[in-house]
Amino acid sequence: MVNVYTSNLGYPRIGKRREWKKALESHWSGKIEQAELEERIKTLRHEYLHTQVEKGVDLPPVGDFTYYDHVLDTAVMFGLIPKRFGHDGGPVSLDTYFAMARGNQKAVACEMTKWFDTNYHYIVPEWEEEMVPTLLENRPLRAFREAKRWGINAKPVILGPFTFLKLAKGFHPDQFSRLLLDTLTPLYAQVLQELEAAGADWIQLDEPAFVTDVTAAEMEWLHTAYSRLADAAPGLRLLVQTYFDSVSAYSDLIRLPVHGIGLDLVYGREENLASLQKHGFPEDKVLALGLIDGRNIWKTPLQKQLNLLEEIREIVSPAAWMLQPSCSLLHVPVDAAEEQELPSELAGVIAFAHEKLDELSILKEGFLHGQAVVAEVLQENAAAIETFDQASFRRIPEIRKEIANLTSTAFTRSHPFAERQEQQEKFYSFPLFPTTTIGSFPQSPEVRRARKKWRTGEWSEERYREFVQKETARWIGIQEEIGLDVLVHGEFERTDMVEYFSDKLTGFSFTKHGWVQSYGSRCVKPPIIHGDVAFHAPMTAEMSSYAQSLTEKKVKGMLTGPTTMIRWSFVRDDLPESEVALQIGYALRQEVDALESSGIAIIQVDEPALREGLPLKKHKWKAYLDQAVRAFRLATSSVQPQTQIHTHMCYSEFHDIIDAIQTLDADVISIESSRSHGELIHAFEEKTYPLGIGLGVYDIHSPRIPTEAEMLQTVERALRVLPPTLFWINPDCGLKTRREEEVVASLQKMVQVAQAIRQQWQKTITS
Numbered sequence: 001m002v003n004v005y006t007s008n009l010g011y012p013r014i015g016k017r018r019e020w021k022k023a024l025e026s027h028w029s030g031k032i033e034q035a036e037l038e039e040r041i042k043t044l045r046h047e048y049l050h051t052q053v054e055k056g057v058d059l060p061p062v063g064d065f066t067y068y069d070h071v072l073d074t075a076v077m078f079g080l081i082p083k084r085f086g087h088d089g090g091p092v093s094l095d096t097y098f099a100m101a102r103g104n105q106k107a108v109a110c111e112m113t114k115w116f117d118t119n120y121h122y123i124v125p126e127w128e129e130e131m132v133p134t135l136l137e138n139r140p141l142r143a144f145r146e147a148k149r150w151g152i153n154a155k156p157v158i159l160g161p162f163t164f165l166k167l168a169k170g171f172h173p174d175q176f177s178r179l180l181l182d183t184l185t186p187l188y189a190q191v192l193q194e195l196e197a198a199g200a201d202w203i204q205l206d207e208p209a210f211v212t213d214v215t216a217a218e219m220e221w222l223h224t225a226y227s228r229l230a231d232a233a234p235g236l237r238l239l240v241q242t243y244f245d246s247v248s249a250y251s252d253l254i255r256l257p258v259h260g261i262g263l264d265l266v267y268g269r270e271e272n273l274a275s276l277q278k279h280g281f282p283e284d285k286v287l288a289l290g291l292i293d294g295r296n297i298w299k300t301p302l303q304k305q306l307n308l309l310e311e312i313r314e315i316v317s318p319a320a321w322m323l324q325p326s327c328s329l330l331h332v333p334v335d336a337a338e339e340q341e342l343p344s345e346l347a348g349v350i351a352f353a354h355e356k357l358d359e360l361s362i363l364k365e366g367f368l369h370g371q372a373v374v375a376e377v378l379q380e381n382a383a384a385i386e387t388f389d390q391a392s393f394r395r396i397p398e399i400r401k402e403i404a405n406l407t408s409t410a411f412t413r414s415h416p417f418a419e420r421q422e423q424q425e426k427f428y429s430f431p432l433f434p435t436t437t438i439g440s441f442p443q444s445p446e447v448r449r450a451r452k453k454w455r456t457g458e459w460s461e462e463r464y465r466e467f468v469q470k471e472t473a474r475w476i477g478i479q480e481e482i483g484l485d486v487l488v489h490g491e492f493e494r495t496d497m498v499e500y501f502s503d504k505l506t507g508f509s510f511t512k513h514g515w516v517q518s519y520g521s522r523c524v525k526p527p528i529i530h531g532d533v534a535f536h537a538p539m540t541a542e543m544s545s546y547a548q549s550l551t552e553k554k555v556k557g558m559l560t561g562p563t564t565m566i567r568w569s570f571v572r573d574d575l576p577e578s579e580v581a582l583q584i585g586y587a588l589r590q591e592v593d594a595l596e597s598s599g600i601a602i603i604q605v606d607e608p609a610l611r612e613g614l615p616l617k618k619h620k621w622k623a624y625l626d627q628a629v630r631a632f633r634l635a636t637s638s639v640q641p642q643t644q645i646h647t648h649m650c651y652s653e654f655h656d657i658i659d660a661i662q663t664l665d666a667d668v669i670s671i672e673s674s675r676s677h678g679e680l681i682h683a684f685e686e687k688t689y690p691l692g693i694g695l696g697v698y699d700i701h702s703p704r705i706p707t708e709a710e711m712l713q714t715v716e717r718a719l720r721v722l723p724p725t726l727f728w729i730n731p732d733c734g735l736k737t738r739r740e741e742e743v744v745a746s747l748q749k750m751v752q753v754a755q756a757i758r759q760q761w762q763k764t765i766t767s
């Protein structure tokens with residue numbers, strides 16, 4: 001018989017009613033002092049920890065909670081504070097901490113990027129030449145002691161040294177092993193020693209980078225690092241935790257001199273199981289099994305997971321097991337009981353963080369004391385899943401048939417790009433270097449207030465629509481005044497791009513309180529894809545053609561692409577994602593047709609999440625990219641040759657997927673580039689891009705108004721490697737988070753830059 005404990009890897013930070021977000025934002029806007037913020041955050045920590053204990057978690061985590069981001073916490077703990085923040089030693093003030101995350105008058109914020117393949121963003125640690133990392137403050141220790149005062153023996157959680165360094169920037173790859181072994185490992189050792197002295201039993205070291213492609217050399221260094229850590233604190237038990245996929249070098253990993261290893265048996269199920277079967281598992285180590293999906297909101301099929309446990313018991317017999325979610329519950333909303341308005345079949349099968357913790361206790365109960373003890377719960381669980389599966393909205397046979405019958409022509413434009421371009425040039429007669437924006441204009445407090453009034457019933461549908469139309473018309477005027485070439489309607493009717501479409505497509509539903517942290521205090525409310533997706537009525541044609549009716553200039557239609565819809569939703573898990581992508585692509589195709597027939601000649605299908613969804617292991621990239629490209633092409637290939645298809649991408653590095661981007665066959669792509677410091681341009685030095693392209697000329701994430709000189713420089717640099725006839729001028733991304741004054745001033749300058757560069761090139765071309 002093995003000992004069994006339930007454990008949790010991390011708990012959502014935001015709170016049932018986004019209390020955390022509200023506390024932070026009140027402080028940032030000056031409404032509450034630091035002391036009150038700290039008090040409120042402490043109350044939340046207390047509540048979160050006790051909730052987990054009440055839910056029967058034997059090893060509740062501490063140190064996972066944060067004022068902004070856990071990667072930033074780790075950097076700050078080790079004193080990795082870039083010089084520009086003017087920190088002069090000692091514990092870091094909250095002001096400096098927030099400055100690193102958000103920037104201030106004197107210093108630009110640290111870079112932010114995607115946390116593996118999720119929609120969570122972390123603050124990128126920056127190494128600088130002269131930095132001397134030291135342990136400024138043992139944060140996990142403080143969290144551990146606080147929990148102890150509250151009578152809870154908690155499990156500190158910390159980002160492991162390997163993953164931490166993998167996520168950092170500012171050093172040469174040659175320095176990796178030295179920084180890992182000589183710089184970081186001693187500091188981690190100190191953290192562990194102090195925890196050991198304080199009486200901690202376990203520490204969880206998160207090493208999700210283990211699921212990416214790890215080299216043999218890296219594995220060696222890791223072994224050295226963990227041997228030193230284990231020696232440093234022999235009385236503390238080290239759990240190396242992996243998640244998001246199967247581990248790459250399983251047989252090496254299980255030889256690490258640690259006390260426990262955590263595997264993801266949801267996202268890495270097949271490969272991790274095969275490894276367990278092939279190599280076994282050391283009897284003296286604790287196996288931590290990720291059995292509950294920590295990234296999606298579906299109830300766990302409990303019987304299936306109990307069977308899995310029995311199956312694993314047959315092949316390995318380690319000292320003890322921890323039953324746990326597949327990853328931190330940071331990626332799911334807090335409490336599904338808050339959702340009262342979902343269709344009953346769906347309500348029966350969703351589990352947010354709280355329900356997931358309940359499931360853990362049931363698995364433990366069933367495994368320890370026999371399934372008969374939990375028979376009733378198992379039966380309810382199976383019945384709910386069965387009822388959901390049989391619900392009429394799960395399958396739409398006609399849609400499946402239509403998609404199965406599609407032939408290659410449905411995925412290919414009628415004419416190749418060169419011919420389309422010729423027709424488009426005549427049709428649109430744009431100037432050289434046409435200017436445009438990415439879609440959204442400021443979601444001002446008035447816009448949000450209006451939407452709230454409509455949502456709560458204070459305003460009628462009619463009144464809200466009038467408001468949105470007025471705002472659209474005002475911004476069409478502003479864009480004409482500024483002199484942009486291709487206009488947009490401004491997306492005032494949208495909360496979030498994916499959330500908006502979920503309301504209009506068959507197969508989606510949305511929650512009321514299902515918020516998930518995206519970065520800092522910013523949250524998203526991912527829709528749920530619960531059944532076959534189908535188009536049932538035009539979604540955007542009315543707004544777009546209304547905007548078009550107000551101007552002689554062309555107005556771009558604006559849609560969200562299939563891959564982004566999937567990545568930013570909670571997607572059904574009974575159907576391959578490639579099928580869901582085709583269903584969404586097929587529905588969007590009908591919307592594209594509707595836009596075209598209502599007189600919209602330029603249609604943009606955004607795919608900002610395409611890059612973030614790249615699998616963590618390279619050998620899986622091709623299948624993913626093929627699927628993304630197919631779905632996009634299905635959505636966009638039906639139109640006339642002169643209809644111009646645009647797409648847009650942001651938030652990432654693109655140089656390794658340029659080929660896939662090209663096969664989307666979009667007439668024009670606008671792509672974020674101002675933050676990646678010309679890296680993208682390097683990619684085009686090797687191989688130019690033969691379709692229309694606009695490299696973002698300014699960063700929209702900052703309130704700063706860009707100067708003409710810097711925009712001009714960006715454009716000139718791009719034009720050294722990209723053909724001028726296909727080059728567009730636009731910002732990095734949508735402008736919904738900016739203020740009107742900033743937008744107007746920035747775009748005026750952007751248009752002036754376009755005019756200057758036109759004059760310059762007109763001379764070159766005519767001479």
Ligand SMILES: Nc1nc2c(c(=O)[nH]1)N[C@@H](CNc1ccc(C(=O)N[C@@H](CCC(=O)N[C@@H](CCC(=O)N[C@@H](CCC(=O)O)C(=O)O)C(=O)O)C(=O)O)cc1)CN2
Pocket residue numbers: 119443445448449451452494495496497498518519521522523524525568737
């Ligand atoms: N899904 C998604 N993922 C994405 C992005 C994206 O745009 N969408 N962009 C990237 C960066 N991520 C981002 C994520 C969130 C926000 C963001 O601004 N979120 C807002 C919420 C946006 C929203 O839906 N707002 C609602 C209002 C929700 C709300 O709080 N309403 C209040 C009232 C608001 C008021 O009176 O002002 C209430 O009901 O009490 C609306 O527009 O209607 C926030 O957390 O503050 C921005 C970027 C990557 N991932």
Ligand code: MET
Pocket residue numbers: 438439440491497558606608648650733734735736
């Ligand atoms: C995150 S990409 C955003 C694209 C969208 N059309 C916008 O402008 O907001």
Ligand SMILES: [Zn+2]
Pocket residue numbers: 438608648649650651732733734
């Ligand atoms: Zn964008």
